[in-house]
Structures are given as C-alpha cells and as structure tokens.
Amino acid sequence: MEVISLILAIIFIFLSGLHLYWALFGLKDPASVLPADTDGSLKMRPGKLGTILVALFLAFFASIYLNKVLNFFHFDGLQYISTGIGILFLLRSIGDFKYVGFFKSIKGTRFSTMDQRYYAPLALVVSLLILALELWG
Secondary structure (H helix, E strand, C coil): CHHHHHHHHHHHHHHHHHHHHHHHHCCCCHHHHCCECCCCCECCCCCHHHHHHHHHHHHHHHHHHHHHHHCCCCCCCHHHHHHHHHHHHHHHHHCCCCCCCCCCCCCCCHHHHHHHHHHHHHHHHHHHHHHHHHHHC
C-alpha cells in the first residue's frame, strides 16, 4: 500500500507544481484547461490567488499520502480526510453534468476533449486508488 501512497503523492505534487506554475507564469492556452462554452467563452477565470489556493490544497493532499509512508505526523482523522479527498475526486470525475466530468453536456470544445481524455479519467483513477488504499491499506 506504500506504493499506492507514493503514486498518489507524486500525482498531487505534480498537480500542485503545475498550478503554482500557472499562478506565477500564466496559462499559455486557457481554453485547454478551463471550461468553456461552445462559443469559446471561458466559464471561469481563476485569479492568481485562487490558483495558488488550489496548489496549496493539492500540496496538502500530497502530504497526507506522503505521511502514510513517512509517518511525519500522527492524527487519528487522516483516514477520514483521505476518504474525503477520494470522494472529492470521484465527484470531479462525474462532473457537473454541463462543463466537466464524464457526464458533461457541453462537448466540442478543447477543454471538453482534454477533460474526456485526461482530466476526468485521472480524477477517477485517483479516487479509485484512494478507495483501494483506504479499504485495504
């Protein structure tokens, strides 16, 4: 189960670094990473602070799974926090039924293509890894 914890930590460290990079240097192609309508208008425009907050949350998630290997802090509720993270990513993979997730209705945009191929499957894999970790770990 330590391998699953390390895989999750690496995923979250990478995603945290990516969000930090975007906050510092901006997005090169926002239409690929932000939900957009069929006319190309972005549905959200997170600022630097919002993007940094997402990066910090992802770094916190990484620390939860690194802790399962390194045991640098002890807290009885870590299993519940981990399960909550898994539920969060499962909900992300299901989506909002309009712009994100497997069941989105707005299709044909660059974001929807990237979401269908990469973002939603990654969220589902992360949630399944967390489920496996918490059920059998």
